[in-house]
Amino acid sequence: MPALGVNEPACTLCGRCLVACAAGRAVLTGALDPAWLEQSLLRVDGPAPPAHIRLCRHCLTAPCVDACVARALRRDAAGDAVSLDSSRCVGCYSCVMECPFSAPLARAVSGNAGRGTVIAKCDGCAQLPEPLCAAVCPTGAIRAAGDARSASSRARRRRAVGLGLAGHR
C-alpha cells in the first residue's frame, strides 16, 4: 500500500474523506447499514480548523501492535499495513494508550460480555490502488504516495531538486 501522509493545517474539515471511507466500505463489504457514515475508519476532529485527523500511519514498528494483548493488531503478511482483526479485539484500550496519532477509534458492540467496546481503524484500502480518503481529499491534507517503505521521498526529492535547478538557471 502507499504511505499515508497527513498535513493537518491543510484540512478544511470538508468531510469528503469520511464519506469516501464509509461509503467505500459499505460498497466493498456489501453491508449497507443505515448507519454507514458511522463506519468511517478515520475521524476528523473539529469543530473548526485546525483539524485533528485521526488516521493510521501504518507504522513499521507499530506501538499498537506491540501493546495489543490479544494480537488483534498485527502487521500483515506483506508487511505493508497494520491490520486489525476486530473479532480478536477485547477492548482493552492498550492501543489507544500507545498510538501517537489517536488513530484507533472506539466502536460499541452489543452482546458479548466484556466486549462492550472494540477498536476500529484504517485498513489501508488494501484492495484498492489508492486509499479512498487520499483520493478524494481536495486540499492535500491526506496524501498517499510511493510505497510504505520508501514513502514519498522519491517524488519530493525530485521536485525539490528540480525547483533548485530552476532557480539555478
Place this chain on the structure above:
Amino acid sequence: MEQRFVNVDAKLCTGCAMCELACSYHHEGCYSPRLSRVRLVRFEDRGFSVPATCAYCERPICEEACPTAAFAHDPATGAARVHEARCIGCKECVNACPLGVIDLHPVHGTPMRCDLCDGDPACVKLCPTGALALQLVSDAVRDKRRAVQTARIRLAEAGGLES
C-alpha cells in the same frame, strides 16, 4: 554553534554515484544507492544529476513531526542521530521533509538521515569532482558570493556586462 552540512555544487556533479556507494558502504558495509543517505536525482534526458542530502535545516521539520523524539543531535558536532529504538516507523518525518531526503531503511524501517559520518563524510571523500563539500553555512555563502562576483567581473571584462 554554527552547523556544518554537506553542501552540493550541482554544476560539478557528473552523476557517477560514488557518493551513494561511499555512504552505503560507510553505514551498511555494502554498496546500495537504496541504503545511501545521499541520493542522486537524475534528469537523464538532459544528462543532469544532482545529489540530494539532508540540508541540516535550522528548524528541522522532520524532528518537529516526530511523535517519539527519535531524532537527536551529537552535542559536540551537531550531527544528526536517529534513536532507532524510539522510532516507530510512522513515516511522519518522511512526509514532513520538504527536500525528500529522509527515506526509511528497508530492513529496520527507521529513518535514514545524513549523520555527517562523525565529521568526515564518506561521500565528500569519494566525490571525484568536488561537487560535495562539508562546510559551514557562512563559508558556503562566502564562496558562492565570490564565485558569482568573479563571473560578473569576467563577463564585464569581456564586454558582456552593460552596467
Place this chain on the structure above:
Amino acid sequence: MTRYLIVGLNVAGIAAMKAIRELDRAGRIVAVSGESHLPYSRVLLPRYLAGGAVREEMSLEPADFYRAEGTRVIWGRRVVALDHERREAALDDGTTIDFDRALIAAGGSPIIPGHLAGPGVTGLRTLEDAVLIRERASAGTRVCIGGAGPVGVKTACALAELGVRPALIVASGRILSQIADPEAASLAQRRLELHGVEVRLGTDISRALRGRAGLEALQLSDGTAVPCGLLVLCKGVTPNVAGMPSAVHGRSGIAVDGMMATRMSGLYAAGDAAETRDLIDGQTKVTAIFPNAAAQGRIAGKNMAGATAVFDGSLPRNALDLLGLPLISIGLVAAGLDARHAVRATRTAGSYRKLVYRDGLLVGALLVGEVMDAGVLQARIRRNLAGSPGLREPGQLMGEAG
C-alpha cells in the same frame, strides 16, 4: 553460525526471536518454554477466566509460527542452571543446550507470602490458574482477591462478569494506588461496586484460616474475618531468576544496560525479569508491562544478532477497561508531586482527566472515561522526558483545552 538460546518463551522471547531472524537467517535458535501450551497472552487471563476469550484466541502466535521462524522450541522445560563460562544451559530434565548468546526472558511468578501459601491460595499467571478459579467460582466458592493493582482489579471485573461477587481486599487506602489518584480510584471503585464487587480498603490479609474442606476464611489485619474458599493473590510478580548466574542479578530481577545486555557478555535479559530505568523517577527497576516486554525483547534480539539498538527506558503506563469504564494512566499521576509539579484536572459527567506537568512540561496523564487521545498525550510525555519537547503544537489535545 551463531547459536541463540531464549530462556522463556512469551512476549519478550518471541519479539527477540523475530528480531534475530530478521537480521540472521542462518543462526540456530533454541527456545525453552516453561509451559507446554503454545505461548499465550497472560494479560488475557482475566478475560479467559470470565469466559470472554477462548483458548485459541489467546495464542501469541499460531502453532506453525515457530517452525516457520526456524526455531526449535523445547516445551515444558525449565532452565535450572546457566553456565556462562561453558556457554551451556542445563534443563530440568538433565539435558544441556550450548549457546553463544542467550536471552533471559523467563518472566515472573506471582508473589505468595509464606504465611498464606497452601491449599486455596493461588495467583493468576497461568491458564491452569484461570481454569481453577473459574471452576471454583462457578461452583459457588466464595472468592477473595488480595491486592488491587491492575491485575487484581481486572480479576475482580472478570469474576463480576462471571456473575459471582468477589471481595477485593486492599492494603492501601484506595484501589489502583500505583496508577491512580484518589479521585480516579474512587470512580473505579464505584464502578466495581456497581457490579457487585465488595471492596475492603486499608486492610491486609494476616492469616488464612483453613479447615477440613481447605480454606474457609481470611483473617484480616483490621480484626475482622471474611469467608473465603479461594484466595487469588495479585500482589505483583517476582522475576524468575533462579539458576541464572549471580553476576547478572540486580535488586530483584536481572540487571541490564540500555542494550538489554547483562554484565556477562553474550547474556541478555528482557521482559518481566529485566530491570530497566524508569523514565519518570530515573530508578532502575522491573516495569512489568506488556508493551515493555515486546520492545525490550526486540531490542535484545537486535543486539544479539549484531545490530545496535538502545532501549530508552520504561514509561510506566496502564490501560484498563473497568466493566465499560476505560481508565488509562501514563507516567507520573499521583505519587511524589512536589512544587515543581502542576496539575490540571477536568471533570465532566462520566469522565475525569488529569494532566501533570513538571517544570511546565507534560509528564503524566490520568484519564477516566474520555481516553481516546491517550496516545497523543503519551507521545508528548515521551518527547518531554527525552528532553526534546515538540516545537509544533499538536492540533488539538482534548485534555489541554481546559
Place this chain on the structure above:
Amino acid sequence: MKPTGGHILHVDLSTGRNWTEPVSEAHTAAFTGGRGVGAALLWHGTGPGVQPLGPDNLLIFGPGLLTGTAAPCSGRTTVTAMSPATGLYVKTSGGGHFGAQLKYAGYSHLVVHGQADQPAYIWIDDGKVEVRDAARFWAMDGRTADAAIKHAIGDEDIQVALIGPGGENLVAFAAVMFSVHHAAARGGAGAVMGSKRLKAVAVRGTGAIAAANPSRFHDLAARAREALQSESGYAGLAKYGTSGTLNALNEQRILPSYNFQRGTVRDGYPLTGEALVQEGYLKGRVACFGCIIGCHRRTAVERGRFAGTETCGPEYETMSALGSGCGLLDTGAVLKANDLCNIYGLDTISAGGVLQWAMECREKGLLTAGDLDGVDLRWGNAEAMNAMIRKIAFREGFGSVLADGVRRAAEQVGGDSYRWAVQAKGLEQSRVDTRSAKAYALAFAVNPRGPDHLHTETFAEFGMSPESRALIREITGDEELAVPYLTDKRAEIVRWHEDCYALTEALGFCVFTTTALYGITPRLMADMFSAFTGLEATADDLMLVGRRAVTLEKCINVRRGADRKADTLPWRMMNEASPDRPEAINGREELDRMLDEYYRLHGWDPATSWPTRPCLEALGLEAVAAELERAGKIGGSGGRQS
C-alpha cells in the same frame, strides 16, 4: 546477494515466461561476468544456424561482475547477440546506469529469448518480472520513450534500456540505448532487440551488493581510484573527453576524413574536445555509474542554425564519423546529427560510415540526387545528413538501402562502390586509420565483430604516455617497439590487449581505465576479483579468463562458418593510401605475416584460423572442442601453443 553478482534472469518473449539460473563459483572463476559470461551464454544458447533477426537469437545484457560497487569506472554493461550486420558474434558495450540497476535488482545477466507478438517491454522490479505491452511506446524516439516509460511506471529514478525507431526498423547498425544518451552501439544489437519487438527493458533495483571481504575490497577500490587519478592521461580525458585526442590525430594526418580518403581536414578545430570546452558547447561532464573520470559530455548549441540542440556527447568517434569523415566541420551540426542518432538509436560510427560512403558515391557519380530521393548528400551538407539519418531510422526510400549497412548497400549500388565501403565482415570501420597503426590493423582484422577498436584497443602502440611505453616493454621486452608503424611483435601486443580488454569487460570496468589509461592493471583487477568473490586469483589467472572469452567468441564465429578469410581489413585500407600519408597502407603480405604470428601465438591453425583442441583444452573448453570437432571445424596441427 552472492559475490557471484546475482542470478541470470531469462525472459522468453514468445511465451512470456521468465526464470532464473544461479551462477556457480566455477562459472564465475572461468568467465567472471559481463562479457565472459555473455559469450558462454551465447555459445550454449544458440546453434550454428541461428538467424540474427529470428526468434532463436539471444539478446544478453551483462553488467560486469563488479558493476554496482565502488570499484572506479566499473559501470559498463555488455550486450551480446548474433549480429545482423555481420551474421557473426557481436558484443557491444554501453555505459550509463542501467547495468548497476540490474545488479541491484539481483541479476548478473538478463537473457532475452524468443520474439513477442506485439511490441513489448520488460519490467523488472527487483524480484518481480513482467512482460508488458509497449504498443503506445512503439515508434517513439528514445528520449520520448524513456520519459513515457518512466511515467507509466510512476518512478523517474528507474533505469531504462531501449531502442529507438532504428532498432524497431531493424537498421543493421541500430543501438541499444542506456540512460537515454549512452549507446551499446556497434553491430546492430538494437535491431536484434527490434526483431524481438522489445522496445525497452525497465529496471528498478533496490538491493545491495556486498563483497566477500568488504574492507579489503573497499581499500582496493580506493587504490584503483588513486592509480587512475595519477595516470598521465586522466586529467585530459576528464577535461576534454574522448575528442580531446582529435587534434593530435589531425596534426599527425591520421584522422579519418572524407571516408578515409584523407588523413586530415583543414580547420579541424570545431571537432576537437578543446572546441567543445572553449566555445561554450560543454555544459557539464557526465559519468557512467561509478565513474570518476566523467569523459561523457553534456552539450548544447546556443547559436546558429542548430541552436536549441541539447544532447550528450559527441565522442571522438562521432566527431570523426559524422564530422571529418563526412567533411562536416561545424560543431553545432555534428551535435545535432549526434543527437538524432542518439534519439533514433543509431550507431554514430556506422551512420557516419554509410553517409560518407554515399557522399563519395554521389561525388563519383554512382549515385545521383534522384537515387537519394532528392537529398543532396554532399560533403559537409548537414541538413542532408540529418534528413538521411531520419530516413535510415525509419527506412524511407534510399534510407532503407543505407539501413542495411555499407556492405549490402555497396552490393546494391554496384560498380566500384565496394572499394569505398570501408567495412570488413559487414561492419563499418571505426575511426582509426589502421594503415598507420599496425597493431590496430591486426586487432581490427581478427576482431570477431569486424574492424573496430572496441574489442581490443592497442592504444599503447602509439607510445603516447610513459605508462604506454612501460607496458610495451613489459609485453615485448623492448620499449622502442611502442611505435605504430612497426609490425614487430604486434601479435603479442594484440593478444595482451585482447586478454586485458575481455577481462576488463567481464568485470564491468570501462576499457579506458585499463587499455587507454593503464591505471587499473591486471594485478589490481585480480586483487579486486579475489576480495569481491572470495576466490583467490592471480593476474595470470584473470588474463586467462579474458583469453577464454576471446577464444570462445572466436569459436562462435568458427561454428558459424567463419575462417581465416574473414579476418581481413576493408579494401581501402589494403589497397589505397591517403595522400596525407602516402607511405602508409595495410599490405596483404604484411597483414598475413601478422595473422600467422597471431594464430600461432594463440595455438590456432594458421591455415583456417580455427582453434586447435590443445588450445581449447588448455582453457578448459573441452566441450567446445568436441562440438567443433563434430562439425569438422577444429584446427589442425599447424597451430602451436605458446
